[in-house]
Amino acid sequence: MHNDQKGRKQPWKMPESMKAWILLAPTLIFLIVFTVYPILRSGYLSLNAYELGMRKPEFIGLQNYIGFAKSPLFWKVMRNTLYFSLLTVIPAFFIGLGLALLVNTKRAKGIGLYRTSFFYPVMMPMIAIASIWMFMYMQESGMLDQLILKLGGRPLGVLSNKRTVLPAMAVMYVWREAGYLMIFFLSGLQSLDKELYEAALIDGSTPIHTFRKITLPLLAPTTLFVTITALTDSLKLVDHIVIMTEGAPNNASTLLLYYIYQQGFVFFDQARASTLTVVMLVIMLIVSMGQFFNNDKKIYYN
Amino acid sequence: MKRQMLVALLVVCVLGSALFAAGSQESAKQSEKMELTFFFPVNVGGAVTKFVDKICNDWNELHPEAIVKPVYTGNYDDTVVKIQSSIQGKNPPDLFISLATQRFSMYVQDAVIPLDDFIAADGAAGKAYIDDFLSGFMEDSYVEGKIISIPFQRSTMILYYNKDAFREVGLDPDRPPKTWAELVEYSQKLTKVGPDGNTQRYGVGIALNSGSAQWGFTGFALQNSKNGENLMSDDGKQIFFDTPENVEALQFWCDLQTKYKVMQPGIVQWTDLPGQFLSGKVAMIYHTTGNLGNISQNATFDYGTAFLPGNKRQAAPTGGGNFYISKGISPERQKMAWEFIKFATSTERAAQWSIDTGYVATRKSAIETPQMQEYYANLPQARVAYEQIPISKPELTSYDSTRMWRILNDSIQSAITGEKTPAQALKDAQAEADTVMKKFQK
Numbered sequence: 001m002h003n004d005q006k007g008r009k010q011p012w013k014m015p016e017s018m019k020a021w022i023l024l025a026p027t028l029i030f031l032i033v034f035t036v037y038p039i040l041r042s043g044y045l046s047l048n049a050y051e052l053g054m055r056k057p058e059f060i061g062l063q064n065y066i067g068f069a070k071s072p073l074f075w076k077v078m079r080n081t082l083y084f085s086l087l088t089v090i091p092a093f094f095i096g097l098g099l100a101l102l103v104n105t106k107r108a109k110g111i112g113l114y115r116t117s118f119f120y121p122v123m124m125p126m127i128a129i130a131s132i133w134m135f136m137y138m139q140e141s142g143m144l145d146q147l148i149l150k151l152g153g154r155p156l157g158v159l160s161n162k163r164t165v166l167p168a169m170a171v172m173y174v175w176r177e178a179g180y181l182m183i184f185f186l187s188g189l190q191s192l193d194k195e196l197y198e199a200a201l202i203d204g205s206t207p208i209h210t211f212r213k214i215t216l217p218l219l220a221p222t223t224l225f226v227t228i229t230a231l232t233d234s235l236k237l238v239d240h241i242v243i244m245t246e247g248a249p250n251n252a253s254t255l256l257l258y259y260i261y262q263q264g265f266v267f268f269d270q271a272r273a274s275t276l277t278v279v280m281l282v283i284m285l286i287v288s289m290g291q292f293f294n295n296d297k298k299i300y301y302n
Numbered sequence: 303m304k305r306q307m308l309v310a311l312l313v314v315c316v317l318g319s320a321l322f323a324a325g326s327q328e329s330a331k332q333s334e335k336m337e338l339t340f341f342f343p344v345n346v347g348g349a350v351t352k353f354v355d356k357i358c359n360d361w362n363e364l365h366p367e368a369i370v371k372p373v374y375t376g377n378y379d380d381t382v383v384k385i386q387s388s389i390q391g392k393n394p395p396d397l398f399i400s401l402a403t404q405r406f407s408m409y410v411q412d413a414v415i416p417l418d419d420f421i422a423a424d425g426a427a428g429k430a431y432i433d434d435f436l437s438g439f440m441e442d443s444y445v446e447g448k449i450i451s452i453p454f455q456r457s458t459m460i461l462y463y464n465k466d467a468f469r470e471v472g473l474d475p476d477r478p479p480k481t482w483a484e485l486v487e488y489s490q491k492l493t494k495v496g497p498d499g500n501t502q503r504y505g506v507g508i509a510l511n512s513g514s515a516q517w518g519f520t521g522f523a524l525q526n527s528k529n530g531e532n533l534m535s536d537d538g539k540q541i542f543f544d545t546p547e548n549v550e551a552l553q554f555w556c557d558l559q560t561k562y563k564v565m566q567p568g569i570v571q572w573t574d575l576p577g578q579f580l581s582g583k584v585a586m587i588y589h590t591t592g593n594l595g596n597i598s599q600n601a602t603f604d605y606g607t608a609f610l611p612g613n614k615r616q617a618a619p620t621g622g623g624n625f626y627i628s629k630g631i632s633p634e635r636q637k638m639a640w641e642f643i644k645f646a647t648s649t650e651r652a653a654q655w656s657i658d659t660g661y662v663a664t665r666k667s668a669i670e671t672p673q674m675q676e677y678y679a680n681l682p683q684a685r686v687a688y689e690q691i692p693i694s695k696p697e698l699t700s701y702d703s704t705r706m707w708r709i710l711n712d713s714i715q716s717a718i719t720g721e722k723t724p725a726q727a728l729k730d731a732q733a734e735a736d737t738v739m740k741k742f743q744k
Binding site for chain 2: 052053138141152154157159161246248262265267
């Protein structure tokens with residue numbers, strides 16, 4: 001009786017940790033189902049042979065990795081990927097920063113219009129962008145070649161030349177990405193302390209000096225974030241290749257993610273696709289590790 | 303307390319909806335009425351889905367006990383992806399149309415059934431049905447001697463040429479080129495270079511993008527072969543890329559661009575080619591008969607169609623999609639799927655399908671129907687495709703065919719862009735193909 005009475009007064013209380021688990025559950029379930037499990041499954045499949053027509057995966061150890069390491073095509077794809085990243089990240093970074101500095105003012109008339117128009121390509125789906133640019137790049141009848149013809153040059157056919165295909169795609173991508181990076185730079189710039197600038201002005205600092213000694217160092221966290229975002233974004237691109245070239249000519253425009261897509265959904269070779277996925281995952285981890293390890297060094301916070 | 307109850311409620315809701323979803327799936331499976339799912343791709347312009355829907359509706363009116371539900375699954379590539387994922391999800395469509403070249407992949411996966419038992423069960427009618435199909439199409443229905451698929455939306459590559467341009471340069475508009483030598487000669491006459499040194503009109507156009515080049519190349523390889531050898535063995539287990547004849551064929555393509563300068567340099571896309579032809583930028587194109595509707599409607603000039611020019615022989619590649627029946631479904635469903643396939647490929651329907659879409663009529667009897675004869679009388683250019691079928695052979699088809707396509711396309715592109723010589727390109731492709739094919743040759 002005594003116990004019972006006591007029980008009624010003090011009902012069972014859910015432990016704090018249990019509450020936490022329940023609240024975390026929805027996110028956790030999604031994380032496990034859509035992130036953790038696929039990663040583990042990819043890791044497992046990458047150690048197997050599992051081609052079209054095989055009933056179940058067959059363990060072959062590191063054969064897939066060795067196969068790719070020996071394949072000239074794989075290294076070509078890796079070179080393409082690195083080249084494309086450099087071609088996109090660096091220009092997009094500087095153009096994005098430049099645009100942000102240009103529109104970082106409240107006084108100019110119609111500044112909202114400029115900001116919107118710089119940002120607007122970001123709102124367009126990559127597929128639409130790729131379709132439009134494909135027409136511009138079309139050999140001889142496209143806008144670019146027509147322009148060159150008018151100026152008395154020879155048509156380039158940039159998409160079917162192994163030397164120009166990636167730079168041409170990079171131009172298109174930079175056009176889109178720069179506006180996106182501009183937004184980060186802009187918000188970084190606007191959060192900077194105005195007093196520092198006033199002090200600099202009073203001290204007679206030139207605008208360039210102010211930019212180098214105040215803006216850039218204070219913008220460092222944004223810079224790092226933008227670099228990593230731009231880098232991972234450039235690795236995650238696939239739609240434009242499907243639309244514009246399908247990797248042509250002779251895989252000169254095949255990037256890692258398209259290569260994965262091809263193995264997985266054109267050849268239906270799940271094991272090789274998983275192997276490449278693991279490679280991709282490792283690259284992405286290395287890139288984003290920069291974010292965590294560099295965080296406390298050399299970066300000034302307000 | 304309140305918060306805890308809210309959380310509990312949330313958990314119940316989530317679990318409940320999951321259970322409900324599982325339950326409703328179960329009940330759908332148990333439904334008594336037979337409903338056959340039918341995946342079909344559309345790979346040419348125009349409202350082709352409308353015609354497929356009509357076939358299904360006509361069938362459904364006659365057979366309410368076995369409703370066929372058509373599901374449009376995009377182009378051929380998309381359809382292959384959807385079929386593959388539904389097979390791997392153990393929920394395959396009952397029947398589907400996919401590329402004829404997919405049959406080895408379907409077979410090796412144990413995803414489809416041979417149709418020989420059904421044909422045998424139909425007795426003499428069954429034999430007559432199969433024999434009525436044009437042999438050029440029926441040829442790529444077999445795997446290991448068994449009939450795996452039934453021809454439906456089939457096409458071949460033909461030469462479209464601009465008769466006005468022929469007249470302009472003094473060529474006989476009723477005498478299209480018959481040989482490679484004539485192709486070069488005509489193309490040189492037809493190619494028009496402006497005063498600024500830029501080409502205003504090219505003589506000939508062939509699509510060289512991945513997924514199209516291998517089709518055209520099959521034709522050139524056949525035309526140059528000693529005895530009509532194709533790029534692969536009939537059993538789909540051996541690939542012959544680096545024969546001297548094929549190297550010559552690829553060299554010929556490169557020559558059209560760089561030596562004779564009668565073909566646009568670089569890689570022209572399959573989908574751009576008809577537009578270039580229609581706008582007069584190229585005088586002759588190699589394209590599918592499936593584009594006849596588009597060209598006949600939009601050409602502002604007098605145009606003709608012709609057999610592909612030959613070299614050692616005349617030949618052309620066939621392509622297109624066949625009917626398949628899935629393995630993982632009940633025998634009753636398979637039987638009804640078979641009945642539907644016969645219905646959809648009956649003589650009158652095969653004829654109507656050809657008229658509606660521009661695909662080649664697949665059956666001899668379909669050609670003799672009055673409606674087909676009338677169609678040919680009104681559009682004589684359509685007849686060429688049908689007449690070319692007896693000298694046509696299947697395009698590159700093998701086990702793991704999508705990979706073989708890619709290997710061949712890559713090597714063609716590497717030769718076209720001057721990265722490798724044709725001989726080196728095809729030698730490398732052969733080595734790569736042999737590595738992949740080894741496991742099927744056991």
